[in-house]
Amino acid sequence: MTVNPQLDENGKLLHFLSIEGLNRQILTEILDTAESFTSVTDRMVKKVPILRGKTVANLFFEASTRTRSTFELAEQRLSADILSLNLGTSATVKGESLLDTIRNLEAMQIDMFVIRHKDSGSAHFFAQHVRPGVSVLNAGDGQHEHPTQAMLDMYTIRHHKQDFSRLRVAIVGDIMHSRVARSQIHALNLLNTAEVRVIAPRTLLPVDTASLGVQLYDNLEQGLQDVDVVIMLRLQKERMRGALLPSENEYFNQFGLTQERLGQAKPDAIVMHPGPANRGVEIESSVMDGNQSVILQQVGFGISVRMAVMSMIVGQ
């Protein structure tokens, strides 16, 4: 297989494309760096000059609220100049190829691209074709990876639970279509998590999911037993079409996280969700707003984690 395009010869980050291909040392460095930035985001003047004079382009070929806004805040707090483009309805619709879009933006002297695109592998594609010295951050490529989301989830887990090697983590829901789940699974395994479980109906599991290094469960109660962390995934409404599921109601009855089912987990288990959540479909409102939920914390940590990744790429 090819050399890892994300790392330079000294093992430093050039791009941030996927958790797969990274190592525990880098993940830990990201978490530690993010911790140091948390103090910045708590300050009165929330800026450091790490990206001063650099231009970051946020290219969102797919809609995003949370990821995009936390990336923008992270960039602003690192003092970058920012260009944010919502390309879902722009150039590529007019027939411009992705490569031409890259070339045109490069002509504007962009130092760093943050990209979200519907195609798996699009971040790798970008990284292959940008000029040397220009970096690419994956903000979600198709069903492949969403590595900064996984890192903010790891940050949240470490914040509450410290040692991964003692943890059981359950990921519940639509693994098939989830780039978040793939990145989380790689990250949890790289950080030496004791057990990673995946709980889902068969139609929402890609073939041979176990090969990613997880235990499979098709029953929520069993899968939640004695876990320390529950990660709920969003169930997209369009999954009802195409016969992946019979109905939202049946899904909720089998896989929705209720207070009662959460009782199977450890009493101090935390509940996470990468958002946006469907209340009453994959998660009951009382759990979402309950005292075990850390869902809103995740969003806040997203800023420091993205600051950490960007600062490591520019080498500070």
Add this chain to the structure above:
Amino acid sequence: MTILIKNGTLIDPVGLQESKTDIFIEGNLVAGVGSKPKGFRATQTIDANGHWVLPGLVDSQARLREPGQTHKADIASETRAAVRSGITSLCIPPDTLPVIDNSAVVDLIHHQNAKAGNQCHIYTIGALSRALNGEELCNMASLKASGCIAFSNATQPFVNNLVQRRAMDYAAGQNMLVIIQPRDNDLYADGCAHESAISTRLGLPAIPEAAETAALAKDIELVAQTGARTHFGQLSCARSVGMIRQAKADGLPITADCAMHQLFLTDHDIGQFDTNKLTIPPLRSQYDKQALREAVADGTIDSICSDHNPHETDAKLQPFPSAEPGISALDTLLPLALRLVEENLLSLPEVIAKISINPARILHLPAGQIAAGELADIIIVDPGSNWLCSGKDFVSRGKNTAFEGWDFNGRVLTTLVAGQQVY
């Protein structure tokens, strides 16, 4: 015009023998092999000492992109590439633009080939249904009269099994071969990679084996029902060859091929989203590749095609799921075949049979063997010539090889088509 090819080693895919012998050509035909025909006087002599003499190769599926997609390739460029690589007969599937569903398109293709100097024989495979719509039958009798050698619906589905059954029945009534690439489009969905741990890891929309095998099971049943002589093309799955093996044992009039690249590459070769490894059907598992090789060796798979799909550079300069599928494969058909010999899958004449006499017999083409009275489609190969494969050096306009950097042995020195030296 008379040509003597002397001292070469004749590779005979019919008798499955190799022998040092002379070949005598008169006009467009082979006049004799071994013994000089009476009164033969060579106007040209080619010394093939130390070289192999083979029948020109027959490729049962190659897209030349003309008419309709001449920004990718054209008949002139691809026939030139074919003869440079030892291929002297090309069969083109009906999914050109417009579709090969009427005589005018057939005539156009032959006209363009004539304009390019008729370097290579081109045979057209007509559409089973109009515009490949899977709904109304083509005028098969008139397509046959204008030169189509078989009928196929390429990669397009029939609207239902009844239409498919009737299309097969009607073609059989015209005494014509039906060619099917078994494919369930619903199961294909928007897939772009074999369904496996690799598609799971890369998050690529997956194509299950059933996308081929479920369709194949139905297709075989329709062969049993209609008795239509049917050739299954571009098989990719272990289970498929098992079904073909059984159907042949049951006495059904079935033959099969696979694409050459399926015998060498697997889904592992996708690596980090390498779009040159994006093919339809997809590169399958190691297990499937091994089963295809065994089926080639035991004769379940009768022939091997290039499944040539030349593309312009931009077609592959896309993220994996948006890139266009297919490999530019004319330049590598023979060298890969020779590698099968090096890897001891089959003897040299047996491997050559898979890309010459076998497809010629299946498609009823006047090609694939060197014998007195046969068309003089002959190639001379230097087996010792070693070369490094690089798409940029391809004669085909499609530079999209999946074998960049491979080391190959064997190079075509000379190609004769109907007695004319075209390379």
